[in-house]
Amino acid sequence: MDTVLEATDLTKHYEDFSLRGVSLAIRAGSITGIFGPNAAGKSTLLRVLAGQAPAHQGSVQVFGSAYADAEQDLKNRIGYVPQEPVFYPDKTVQWLARFAAPYFARWDGAGFYKLLDEFKVNPLKKVKHLSGGQKKLLSIAMALSHEAELLILDEPTAGLDVVHRRALLDRLRAFVADGDKTVLAASHITDGLDELAEDIWFLDDGRVVAHEDKDDLLARWKWVHFKDGALPNAIEESLVRVKRLPFGSSGLTGDYLTLRGALAGPLASGDVKLDNATLEDVLLSFIKGA
C-alpha cells in the first residue's frame, strides 16, 4: 500500500521537551492513531507533520513532497486540526470562512455551512464566544471542507460531548471508506479513536515506543488471570502489571502467541483464564514498564 506521509528521524527541541528521532510512515487509506500520555510529544509531532512547525533535524515527506518545496499544494491536500484551534477571536465564524475560502483550491462553502449546522455552531457567532468544543468543531469543519486527502487531527474528540464525538467518529470512518483518504490522529486512549485506528503508534517521552497493526497488537496482548501456583514460574515472571487479588492474580502478557501452547494445560483445567487487553492496558505497560 502507498505511503502518504513519511517522517524520518525527526528531532525537535524545546526548553523542557524534545522530540527525539521519530520516524514513521502512514499508509494511504488508513486510520492511524498516535497514542501516548500527556507530554509524550504527540502534538509536537503532529505540528511538524502538518507543516505547522519546522523540525530541527529529520525530514517529512507528504504525498512525496517536502513542505519547503510544495507548502501551498500540501496544505491544500491536508486538513489539520490542532489541539487548541486558534482563530481571530473578534471575528465571526462566517467571516473566517470568507477569509479562508480564497486560499483553498477546492473550498466547499455549502459543505462547510452544512457541517456547522450539523455541529450546532452558529456561523454568526464571534469566535471568542464559542466554547472550546465548538472551536474544535469549527476547526474540524474547516478541515473537512476543502476536499483534503489527509486529515491530521490532534485530539479531535477532546472537549466534545458524546453526541458530537460519535458523529465525528462516524464521519472519519466515512472519510476513509473509499480507500484513498487517510486519517492520522493523536489522542488519549479512551476517547473512541482507539476503536477506529487500524495502525497504532505509541509515543512516550518524545520517542516512538511501539508501532503495530492494532489487530496484531491486541492478538498478542492478553490479561492472564490465574490461581496462585497454576502458572509455570517462567511465565508468571514474564507477566507485567501483575495484580495480586484475594482469589488469585492477574497479569498482562504481550507474548500470548508464543505462550499459547504452554497455557493450554492450565486453561483447560480452569486454573487460568484469559481476557482481551485494551490499547490502554498495552500503553500503560509501555509507559510504566514491567
Add this chain to the structure above:
Amino acid sequence: MDPILRRSSFYYVTSLFFYMSLMGRYMLTRDWPVFEILPLFVPIWILGAFFASESDECYAFLRMLPVPDRRVARTKFALILAAVAVQWLLMIGAALTRMDEGIAEPSTLVYVTVVCAFGLLVAAGYQIAVWRFGLSTMKPVLGVSVAAGIVMVIIHLVSLKRVETWPALSQLGVVEWLGGAPWISIAILVALALLVYRALMRVGIRVKAASEAHL
C-alpha cells in the same frame, strides 16, 4: 484583494488617514520648525500602526491555510513599505508646495527621506523581532520605543525653541550637503534603503519560517 493584505492594511490605512489629517494641515499652514518636527513622527506613527496590526494578527490560523509562509511575510513587509512610501510622498508633496515660502528647502526633501528610511528599517527590524520572539515579548519594547520616540521629539521641539545652539537635524552639514543635489541624493538614499529593506525582508522570511514564537 488578498484577504491577508486587506485585513492587515486596515491599521496602516487608518493610521495614515489620522496622521495626514492631523499633521497634513500643519505641514501646509505652519512655519518653521514644522518640517523639522513632523517627519520625526513618521517612525513613531509607523510603529504604532505596525503594533496595532500585529496585536490583531493570528499567525497560527494563517499557518494552517494553504498560503506559503513567505507570502505572508512579504505581504507584511509590503504593507510597511507602502505605508512609509505614502507618508513620504505626501510629506515631499507638502514640502514642495512650501518651497516658495522658504518654509521648506531642498535639504528638507533629503531630511524627510532620511527619516522615512529610518522609520522603514526600524519597522522592518521590529517585524523580524516579533516573528522571532513573539508579540508578547516585544510588546513592552515596542511600547517603550514609541513612548521614547514621542518624548525625544518633544524634547527636540522644546530645545529648538529655547536653546539657541540646539542643532536642527534638517540643517546638519551632511543633510545640507546632500540637499545640494536633492533628487540625486534622494534617489541614492531610496535605493540604499530599499536594498537594506530587501535584505531584511529575506531575513524576516527565514526567521518567520523557523520560528513558532509568533504563533
